[in-house]
Amino acid sequence: MYSYEYPRPSVTVDCVIFAWDSENSDLKVLLIERAHNPFAGSWAFPGGFVDMDEDLETAARRELEEETGMNDLFMEQLFTFGAPNRDPRGRVISVAYYALVSLAHHADQIKAASDAADTQWVSVKELSELELAFDHKEVMKIALERLRGKVRYQPIGFELLPEKFPLSQLQILYEQVLGMTLDKRNFRRKILKTKLVLPLDEYQQNVSHRAAQLYKFDKDTYEQLVKEGFVFEI
Amino acid sequence: MYSYEYPRPSVTVDCVIFAWDSENSDLKVLLIERAHNPFAGSWAFPGGFVDMDEDLETAARRELEEETGMNDLFMEQLFTFGAPNRDPRGRVISVAYYALVSLAHHADQIKAASDAADTQWVSVKELSELELAFDHKEVMKIALERLRGKVRYQPIGFELLPEKFPLSQLQILYEQVLGMTLDKRNFRRKILKTKLVLPLDEYQQNVSHRAAQLYKFDKDTYEQLVKEGFVFEI
DNA sequence: GCAAAAGTGTTTGCGCTACACCCATGA
DNA sequence: TCATGGGTGTAGCGCAAACACTTTTGC
The missing domain is CATH 1.10.10.10 (Winged helix-like DNA-binding domain superfamily/Winged helix DNA-binding domain)
Known part of the structure; x- marks a missing residue:
């Protein structure tokens, strides 16, 4: 048990992984079906709690590797989501990252891990049909805006290609x-x-x-x- | 006392307030001299701990009002800083915001508050001469980059003028x-x-x-x- | 009348856009 | 030989850059 004079929030990291599917000319994101509550059965971006001695980006990369087997991706901090009720378990602040990969190069690396019942690449065009956990719909929206804005002024489009x-x-x-x-x-x-x-x-x-x-x-x-x-x- | 099964970081918000000094044609930021340890005597951006039932941006605006008397500013999230050793008191993750104001319009609102021994507007050109608390030098660097990048593509320059x-x-x-x-x-x-x-x-x-x-x-x-x-x- | 900043047009060239056809390859 | 995508050049227009002098006002 850990005791503090004042209450503290939990801090998590979440990763929006964009992948370019060359064969279908389609932009996809990686989602994991939640095995446990809250939101069991809903889809969510990979993520998890930040360790106490771990940098935020390190945590994001670690969670990604644990849940998908992918590592060494282009990754940037996206936004920090901290609405008081965004997680029914209590106050959870999430630092979101986004990453860019080429699907052809990374799809085979994906493996299902302990707390992921299933994993799938979903076209961003079809995302509205899925039920996303937490505030991940909002996360997705911000991530897409960032990608669209950034792709014009920085050569990050190449990160999506082989x-x-x-x-x-x-x-x-x-x-x-x-x-x-x-x-x-x-x-x-x-x-x-x-x-x-x-x-x-x-x-x-x-x-x-x-x-x-x-x-x-x-x-x-x-x-x-x-x-x-x-x-x-x- | 609050007890948790796993350790948790503290979460703070910090605000980089940019102000345009029309008279001197100079861009300034607001710094507060820390009255208490850690970093007593060093200068820091206004900020403080996030309440448990409070949105992040709300916390940033509250701290700003408490410490400077300023409210209703243009404000956006900047970046979240979470290096494990950025605060000697323990793991403290800081969600930084930046705000834009016109100095003429807001300078008189400033008041020194409880945990601020002193408050000053510092020209960004002279910032390198000051000793900043925590990782606020890094925060400043990121804030300036953001301002420079954003001013070209969004009409936020006007927020700095009367x-x-x-x-x-x-x-x-x-x-x-x-x-x-x-x-x-x-x-x-x-x-x-x-x-x-x-x-x-x-x-x-x-x-x-x-x-x-x-x-x-x-x-x-x-x-x-x-x-x-x-x-x-x- | 002088100092200090406000306000105002034109020319030139570069860059962006629009646009259509031939080529190489495999089936 | 056909279907599929790969690869190439030019003309015209609009926008951006370069550039200097007159006007107003207070002292």
Whole structure:
């Protein structure tokens, strides 16, 4: 037992994992079906309590690894949710993070863990049909707004793609996330002009049409350019 | 006494109050000299513990009112700081907020309160000379980055000005916050084109040169335009 | 009349947009 | 040979940047 002079809230971390499904050109998030109450049977973002000697982001990464087996993702703090009644068990403040991965690269890493009866990737378009636990609907809304806002001004779209990708995939990703269509020629010109994507001597395989050239994001160049005052923008 | 099966962190809120000092064309933040340990004598952002039945933002506004007498400010969540050793008293997680005010409008509201031996507005340029408590140096850094980033894409600059202001003040504010000079004619054209600032039939008073026309930010029009897909940008 | 800041237009060039066809590949 | 997506160039327009002088006011 731990005793304190004043009452204290519990603190948890929750992770919104966005994954880009290249095959279906679809943005998905990872949900876990809650095995226990509260909200047993509802879907929730992976998360859990913060250890006392553990940094917040460390906690988020640990929970993620425990519940899904995924590690070493791009991850940023999203928002802290602290409405007094957001958890029926009592005062629970949740520090939410969001992460970006390529589905192809990570889907196979997923494993069900102790307190997860089931795990699924859900298209963000179909999310409204699911019942989410706690205030996770609100969390989702904030996460999507953040992703949409951030993708324009920072090259985080690449985090959703495999290391090597054709430019068409990048374009479709942007079109889906931003909810608009983009002109193919203009898009390519813009992206290539930045010098942030390097053409490789590799091509798509096993496609029943002309194979597209593959590119990769050049993080080193990006960081170099940022130092010189470069601002990424789509 | 309150007892729990597992240990729990304390949760605090801290507020970075940015104020625009029109007279000196200077961006300032509010600091409170700590009267008690830890960090007695150091300067810190106003803040305190979150009550158990209180929303996070409500807590931030309450602490602000208690310590400075200011209320009803523009305020947004900034970041949550949770490094295990950021507070020598134990595990304390701090949800930081930032607020924007006009110094002329609020400076007189400031009052010293119970746990504040002293209170001062410090120019952000002089902050490096002061010793800040806890991890508030880091908090300050993040707050400035946020302000600089956000001021370009959202009309929050107006929150730093009095209700009625000359365009030259707005320009100087942007120049200071963004750290660049702007062309007067281009700036005026750009601002006026958006229709977000309304010219008033009022003019500066008590200036020893031609009096500038005053303008005000038109929040209603802004919200209307946002609904139509308008994106503010400087 | 002088100091100090307010206010005002035009030109130029770059960047963004719009737009359609041929190519390579596998089935 | 057909279907599928890959890949490419140009013209025109609008917007942003560069730039300097006159006006008003108080002292």
